[in-house]
Structures are given as structure tokens and as C-alpha cells.
Amino acid sequence: MLNASARIAFVIIASLPFAVCASAEARDARAPSDAPRVTIANGTLVGLHDKQKGLNIFKGIPFAQPPVGELRGREPQPVKSWKGERQATKFSAQCMQRRIFDDMVFRSNGVSEDCLYLNVWTPAEIRSGEKPDERLPVLVYMYGGGFVAGDGSEPRYDGASMAQKGIVTVTFNYRLGVFGMFAHPELTKESPHGASGNYTLLDQNAALRWVHDNIAAFGGDPKRVTIAGESAGSASVSAHMASPLSRDLIAGAIGESGAMITSGRGSVPLVEAEQAGAQFAKSIGADSLAALRALPAEQLLNAAAKIQTPVFSIILDGYFFPKSPRAVFEAGEQAHVPLLAGTNSQESSYGALLQDREPTVANYRSVIEALYGEHADLVEQMYPAASEEQVKQSLTELASDRFLSFGTWKWVDLHGLTSGKPAFYYFYAHPRPKQRAKPDAPGASGAVHSAEIEYAMGNLDSNEVYAWTEDDYKVSRLMQEYFANFIKTGDPNGEGLLEWPAYHSEATFPRLIIDTHTRLAPDTRRARHQLLDAL
Numbered sequence: 001m002l003n004a005s006a007r008i009a010f011v012i013i014a015s016l017p018f019a020v021c022a023s024a025e026a027r028d029a030r031a032p033s034d035a036p037r038v039t040i041a042n043g044t045l046v047g048l049h050d051k052q053k054g055l056n057i058f059k060g061i062p063f064a065q066p067p068v069g070e071l072r073g074r075e076p077q078p079v080k081s082w083k084g085e086r087q088a089t090k091f092s093a094q095c096m097q098r099r100i101f102d103d104m105v106f107r108s109n110g111v112s113e114d115c116l117y118l119n120v121w122t123p124a125e126i127r128s129g130e131k132p133d134e135r136l137p138v139l140v141y142m143y144g145g146g147f148v149a150g151d152g153s154e155p156r157y158d159g160a161s162m163a164q165k166g167i168v169t170v171t172f173n174y175r176l177g178v179f180g181m182f183a184h185p186e187l188t189k190e191s192p193h194g195a196s197g198n199y200t201l202l203d204q205n206a207a208l209r210w211v212h213d214n215i216a217a218f219g220g221d222p223k224r225v226t227i228a229g230e231s232a233g234s235a236s237v238s239a240h241m242a243s244p245l246s247r248d249l250i251a252g253a254i255g256e257s258g259a260m261i262t263s264g265r266g267s268v269p270l271v272e273a274e275q276a277g278a279q280f281a282k283s284i285g286a287d288s289l290a291a292l293r294a295l296p297a298e299q300l301l302n303a304a305a306k307i308q309t310p311v312f313s314i315i316l317d318g319y320f321f322p323k324s325p326r327a328v329f330e331a332g333e334q335a336h337v338p339l340l341a342g343t344n345s346q347e348s349s350y351g352a353l354l355q356d357r358e359p360t361v362a363n364y365r366s367v368i369e370a371l372y373g374e375h376a377d378l379v380e381q382m383y384p385a386a387s388e389e390q391v392k393q394s395l396t397e398l399a400s401d402r403f404l405s406f407g408t409w410k411w412v413d414l415h416g417l418t419s420g421k422p423a424f425y426y427f428y429a430h431p432r433p434k435q436r437a438k439p440d441a442p443g444a445s446g447a448v449h450s451a452e453i454e455y456a457m458g459n460l461d462s463n464e465v466y467a468w469t470e471d472d473y474k475v476s477r478l479m480q481e482y483f484a485n486f487i488k489t490g491d492p493n494g495e496g497l498l499e500w501p502a503y504h505s506e507a508t509f510p511r512l513i514i515d516t517h518t519r520l521a522p523d524t525r526r527a528r529h530q531l532l533d534a535l
Contacts, residue, residue: 036124040214042081045088049124055163058088058120058218059153063210064203066114067175072293073187073196076116076206091153092117095176096301100149103450107153113179113297118172118207119152121159122218135221137488140170140211141457144231144258144450147200147314148177161458165484168220170211174203178304179297181312183273184281186289195319197273197312201239202320208240208249226252226487230453231404234258234341238411239314242325247335252490254483255341256452257404259411260314260325267324268313276311280304329411332418338490339415340483342426342511343405346446350395352403359391367395375535382528396446401525401532404449409529412503422502424492425511425523428452430475436467452514455479471516479514 036047036056047058064076071077093112123136141157143150152171159169174180183197190196212222227250229237234255240246241253242260284303286292292300304312316324328334350359353371357363364385368376383394409425416423431444432451444451454460455476460468482492482500492500498520500512508522 037085038217040217042079043083044085046085047088047120050160053160053164054124055160056122056124056218057160058122060090060092060117061088061120062116063118063172064116064206067116067179067199068113068297069293072113072179073182073184073199073289075191075193075199075202079210091119091151092173094151094153095173096179096297097145097149097176098301098305101145104145104149104151104154106151107155108151115173115175116203116206117152118170118210119159120215120218121163121169122220123163123166123168134219135216135224136166136168136219137224137226138168138170138211138215138220138222139487140172140208140225140227142174142204142227142229142233142236143171144229144233145176147181147232150176150232155462156453156459157457158459158462159457161480162484162487165480167484167487168215168218170207170215172204172207174201174207175199178280178300178312181273181314182277182280183270183315183317184277184289184292185274187277188270188274190289191319193319195270195315195317197270197277197315198317198320201236201243201314202245204236204240205243205246205249205320208246212249224251224488225249226254228254228256228483228487229258230256230450231258234408235260235314239321239325241335241337241339241415242328242333243320244322245320250335250337252337252486253335253339253341254486255339255408255411256456257343257347257408257449259341259404259407261329261410261414262326262407267326268315270315270317273313273315273317280307280311326410326414329414329418332420334415334419336419336421338421338423338486339412339419340424340426340486340492341408341412342428342514343400343408344447344449344451345400345427345429346396346444347400347405347449348396348403349399350392352399353395359388359395361385361387361391364391364395368398372535378531379535382531401529405525406529406532409525410533413529416502416504422491423504424486424500425503425509427511427513428479429513429515430455430472433467433469433472435465437465439467452479456483475514475516475518478518482512 036049038045045058047056062079091108093110093115094108095115096111139162152173157171162169180200181197187196215222227237235258237253237255238259353367368379372379383398385391385394412423412425428447431447434443454463456479458480460476485494486492501510509526510520511523513519513521
């Protein structure tokens with residue numbers, strides 16, 4: 001039987017359902033003879049010109065060969081060069097996935113195993129970048145979705161707003177679920193690295209290597225690449241900081257709600273993952289690697305979805321991860337680059353712990369005793385619950401900490417202690433406004449998981465579900481300015497902004513609370529996170 005960590009997949013809880021209006025394709029696209037062209041290592045690309053925004057946009061650029069046929073369950077392979085000009089005007093298909101989260105709207109067309117493509121937004125006046133001192137900083141953004149869903153075409157990740165601030169912005173796709181995290185003894189034997197699984201992370205690494213080798217052609221500086229992501233994307237950022245395959249490719253890191261620091265994430269031994277993969281293959285009647293590769297992608301996807309307890313997870317494979325991410329950060333062996341990371345005020349809810357029970361003091365006590373046994377009294381001191389309202393608040397905070405907040409804090413804390421580089425810690429507390437279609441319904445009480453994405457990327461207008469107010473635009477301008485400054489200089493501070501100190505620069509461990517009235521405050525949650533760490 002598999003142990004608990006091998007059974008747990010990093011599945012991200014969706015927040016309030018909403019649909020995003022797919023923003024129009026780049027307007028005023030020039031005639032093909034006048035379209036922007038870029039020549040990279042594999043050939044010439046023809047993109048789109050957005051005259052209104054002053055940007056050139058290139059979509060659907062291959063960064064690895066299609067992982068199909070004999071390449072299913074293989075490390076991403078180098079792209080084959082093409083002759084003539086390749087059109088880069090449409091998003092590629094999404095990687096194989098089921099529609100799990102209602103907050104995902106894609107501008108791509110359908111799903112496919114042939115999905116390893118990326119997208120670039122760059123200022124139109126930056127044509128070639130031959131001179132290094134003229135090159136712009138680069139942002140590479142990794143989408144969230146629990147490693148089972150998501151896509152680089154989602155409007156909330158659109159790179160236009162960041163590119164208008166002088167940042168070459170990249171999004172990309174990576175394999176998911178059974179296609180991205182499937183280990184098997186035969187795959188390990190076949191691999192030149194003696195490892196299998198972690199194709200999700202290896203795809204991401206291939207995209208980073210593509211950026212390193214090609215982004216100068218788009219005006220970007222390969223030595224000034226900041227990687228960023230939300231949820232599973234944020235966890236991926238921490239993984240690349242920890243991996244010897246990626247840590248020399250990045251100059252900065254941004255994490256929004258997620259880290260591979262706590263147990264079960266990046267620490268499942270390869271042998272256990274291989275056993276899980278072999279059991280899965282047997283359960284669907286595939287007695288060999290050839291049989292697995294012969295299965296239609298849709299059949300494999302559906303078979304994996306029927307497993308009640310997920311078995312596909314990030315793996316301690318001895319290749320991407322020679323040791324666990326936490327051990328890497330504790331030893332100070334991660335990428336020594338500036339880090340900006342934080343979490344939202346309501347990453348989860350009290351219902352995640354109570355299930356169908358009422359929020360009574362007695363039920364609260366039952367929950368923490370089941371979770372922490374003889375240490376329940378210590379936990380109750382940090383999460384007090386003397387009334388129904390306090391039960392709701394404390395269990396919301398405990399559920400959020402257990403889900404993502406604690407791990408993200410530990411990432412910031414360890415990096416600040418061991419890297420010699422600054423780590424900036426934020427707490428995002430601004431709730432979304434009311435939905436346009438439900439003006440009489442109560443608004444959100446806190447900032448739910450993923451609520452900050454459109455604010456940070458400057459993409460509020462991509463989401464027509466919410467009745468955005470001037471306060472929302474104010475918060476978005478401020479948050480994006482901090483992020484843009486950090487991408488450009490490794491420091492979020494700038495003219496007209498509240499000074500944001502690094503987390504370990506003061507005894508009070510300052511964190512920036514991002515809200516309508518953004519402010520600095522001591523990290524009052526540090527003690528409870530330290531308790532969870534000890535337990």
C-alpha cells in the first residue's frame with residue numbers, strides 16, 4: 001500500500017466560480033508582409049502587432065517536441081527546426097485535462113497531448129535586442145490548477161499589461177496529471193537519467209531553457225528572468241529554485257499562494273511513485289510500456305479521473321530533485337535570488353475542516369483533537385474558539401494555513417535565513433467586489449484563493465463577472481507596481497510606494513498587507529506557523 005504522502009496529489013481548491021471574458025485577439029493586426037517577425041534558433045516566427053497597446057505578440061511557439069507516441073512519458077525533447085516562416089498568431093491547445101475548475105476560461109481551442117507551446121508579449125519598439133544594455137527584464141509566469149488543470153492562454157495571465165511596463169512576458173503550457181506526473185519502472189529504465197515522473201517540472205524547465213536561449217531575439221535579457229506563478233504555479237517556482245536543473249536560469253522569483261516545502265510535495269520517493277504507476281497501469285489492463293503508449297489520450301485521462309484517491313504527485317526522483325525541496329532550502333542550496341511571496345486572507349474555509357458539521361465549539365474541538373491529538377490545547381491557544389463566529393474565523397485560518405499559507409510562509413522564512421538574498425512577504429486581504437449579475441448578494445468576506453491574480457497582472461478588465469470599483473483598480477495598480485519593480489530590479493520598492501522591508505530585516509518580521517489601505521504590520525501569524533512547523 002502507498003503511504004499518505006504518495007496518495008496525496010497537490011490539488012488546488014477552486015475559489016468562487018466565475019467566468020472570464022476572453023479578451024479579443026490583438027487588434028489592428030498588420031498584413032502578413034508587415035507583421036512582426038523574429039528569428040530564433042529554430043527558424044522565423046510571424047506574430048501579431050497590437051497597435052493600440054504598442055506590443056508585438058507571438059503565440060503558440062513550440063519549446064519542445066509534441067510528447068506523443070514514443071515521447072509520451074519522456075523528458076521533453078528539443079524542438080525540430082522548420083523552414084520558412086512559422087505563424088505564431090494563435091494559442092496552442094491546452095494540455096490534456098478535464099474541466100475541473102469553474103474559474104478557468106481558455107482562449108485556446110480544445111485539449112491535446114501536443115501542447116508544449118509558449119507565448120510572448122513584448123514592446124513593439126524592441127525589435128532585436130542585439131545590445132545587452134538595451135534588453136528588457138523578463139517575466140515567465142506559470143499557471144495554477146493543482147497540476148491537473150490550467151493553461152497559458154487564460155486571460156487572467158495575459159502578458160500585455162506587464163509588457164506595457166517594459167517587461168517581456170512569457171506564459172506556457174506544461175503536462176498535467178497522469179501525463180505530467182506518471183512514474184513507472186519501465187520509464188525509469190528507459191530514461192538516460194534513471195528517473196521517471198516529474199514531466200510537469202521538466203516541461204517547465206524546458207520552457208525556461210528556451211527563454212534563456214531565445215528571449216534576446218524578442219528584446220529580453222536572459223540574465224534578468226523572474227519566474228512567477230500562483231498556487232501550483234507558485235509551488236513550481238519554489239521547485240525550480242530548489243532544482244539544480246533550473247536554479248541557474250533565474251534572477252528572481254515570485255510566489256502567490258503555494259510552495260513545495262511541506263511534506264508530501266516533492267518528497268514522494270521514486271520507488272513508491274513507480275509502484276503507484278505500475279498499479280495504475282495494471283488496473284487499466286496495460287501490461288507494458290508499449291501498451292500504455294498505445295492507449296488513446298482521452299482514455300488514459302478518463303481512467304486516471306476514476307481513481308478515488310489520486311496517486312500522481314511530484315516525485316523525489318534523484319534527477320530534478322536530488323533531495324527534498326525543504327532540505328535544499330534548509331541547506332541554503334537553492335537559487336540565491338530575491339524572492340517575493342505571500343498568501344491571501346481566505347485560502348480555504350472553515351467548511352473544509354468541519355465538512356457537514358455545524359460551526360460549534362464542540363465540533364471545533366473535535367476537529368483539532370482529531371488533527372493534533374495531545375497537542376490540541378496548544379493549537380487552540382493559537383486558533384481560539386469561544387463562540388460560533390470565532391470558530392468560523394479560527395477554522396478558516398487553520399484550513400488556510402494547512403492548505404497553503406503555512407508552506408508559503410516557511411518558504412519565505414527559510415529563504416530569508418539561508419540565501420543571503422532578500423525575501424519580501426505579503427498578505428493579500430482585498431476581497432473581490434460583488435458580481436455584476438448578483439448585485440444584491442453579499443460580497444466576499446475575504447480574499448479567496450486565486451483572487452489576486454488579475455490584480456497583480458493588471459488584468460481586471462479581462463474578467464467581466466465582477467463589478468470592479470475604483471478601489472479595485474487602485475489595489476491593482478499598486479500591486480502590479482510592486483511586482484513590476486521587483487521584476488526589474490529585485491526590489492519591489494519605488495517612488496510613491498510605501499516602503500516594503502525584507503522579511504528578516506527587522507525583529508518584527510514585517511509583512512505588507514495589501515488592501516484598499518495597504519500598510520506594513522508585524523507578522524502576527526509567525527508564532528502559529530512555528531507551532532505548525534514543530535507539530
